[in-house]
Amino acid sequence: MTVVKALTIAGSDSGGGAGIQADLKTFQELKAYGMSVLTAVTAQNTLGVQGVYPLTVSQVEEQLDSVGEDLKPDALKTGMLFSAEIIEAVAKKIQQHDMNNVVVDPVMIAKGGAKLLQDEAIDTMKKDLIPLATIVTPNIPEAEVITGLTLNTLKDRKEAAKCLYQLGAQNIIIKGGHAEEEEVVDLIYDGETFTQLINERRYTANTHGTGCTFAAAIAAELAKGVNVIDAVRVAREFTQVAIEDDLNIGSGQGPTNHWAYQSRREKV
Numbered sequence: 001m002t003v004v005k006a007l008t009i010a011g012s013d014s015g016g017g018a019g020i021q022a023d024l025k026t027f028q029e030l031k032a033y034g035m036s037v038l039t040a041v042t043a044q045n046t047l048g049v050q051g052v053y054p055l056t057v058s059q060v061e062e063q064l065d066s067v068g069e070d071l072k073p074d075a076l077k078t079g080m081l082f083s084a085e086i087i088e089a090v091a092k093k094i095q096q097h098d099m100n101n102v103v104v105d106p107v108m109i110a111k112g113g114a115k116l117l118q119d120e121a122i123d124t125m126k127k128d129l130i131p132l133a134t135i136v137t138p139n140i141p142e143a144e145v146i147t148g149l150t151l152n153t154l155k156d157r158k159e160a161a162k163c164l165y166q167l168g169a170q171n172i173i174i175k176g177g178h179a180e181e182e183e184v185v186d187l188i189y190d191g192e193t194f195t196q197l198i199n200e201r202r203y204t205a206n207t208h209g210t211g212c213t214f215a216a217a218i219a220a221e222l223a224k225g226v227n228v229i230d231a232v233r234v235a236r237e238f239t240q241v242a243i244e245d246d247l248n249i250g251s252g253q254g255p256t257n258h259w260a261y262q263s264r265r266e267k268v
């Protein structure tokens with residue numbers, strides 16, 4: 001059996017819907033061996049984020065050395081990185097350990113409004129991390145912060161994708177979950193061609209962790225050697241069915257259903 005290995009470098013969500021927990025569940029469902037480097041602990045549930053506790057830079061570096069020196073991942077994704085210092089350390093270790101297939105999810109703010117990245121870290125993300133990305137996966141508000149543009153139209157999003165490409169990412173996907181449109185449009189740019197992937201919007205409160213799940217699914221597919229566009233297609237399908245077959249747990253913005261993708265395949 002060939003084992004593919006995927007790494008998440010992200011924060012912990014005690015509620016299990018986002019962060020490291022969502023990533024590891026996604027890796028498992030997509031049959032990639034999951035590994036994790038923790039950057040922060042959050043006290044979090046479906047009602048919001050009650051506490052944020054970053055790890056030290058040396059704690060993050062040590063985990064990256066442990067994984068990098070022995071279990072070299074076939075792909076990785078980054079999520080909540082919290083500070084400029086942690087971003088710098090992560091970027092340095094990715095290069096030192098020659099890690100490839102890098103999915104950068106530039107997590108900034110949880111859907112409930114809590115800050116998961118300090119404002120002063122945004123420049124470091126642009127300078128040190130985005131240039132290492134095989135694909136960067138901002139939602140619309142994140143793309144606005146990184147590029148300084150206001151994204152109202154598809155033309156605006158194409159401009160923002162070009163800016164992100166200029167920062168050094170090989171591929172860009174600007175996710176449409178936050179747009180107020182009937183259809184959800186995810187826009188991909190590879191430096192030459194724009195591709196739009198469109199689906200019906202699902203009206204549900206249970207979308208906590210969609211961005212983490214989506215980026216983790218891309219990483220799992222890249223780890224298998226799948227190309228970027230096909231990896232994104234699987235990740236969209238995985239995330240869509242996880243939203244559709246939601247679990248309805250908790251009394252706020254609930255998690256998605258990480259079992260849904262495999263359950264549906266077993267029924268066919």
Ligand SMILES: Nc1ncnc2c1ncn2[C@@H]1O[C@H](COP(=O)(O)OP(=O)(O)O)[C@@H](O)[C@H]1O
Binds near residue numbers: 176184200207211
């Ligand atoms: N309400 C929704 N209905 C259908 N698809 C959605 C919905 N919300 C998000 N998605 C999809 O989930 C993925 C993550 O997008 P998004 O929610 O914008 O990211 P984030 O969690 O980072 O804000 C994208 O592929 C997006 O198209």
Ligand SMILES: Cc1ncc(COP(=O)(O)OP(=O)(O)O)c(N)n1
Binds near residue numbers: 019110
């Ligand atoms: C620990 C942690 N990491 C990331 C997020 C944000 O995840 P995301 O998938 O963007 O989902 P929402 O929070 O926007 O629903 C998080 N909340 N916690």
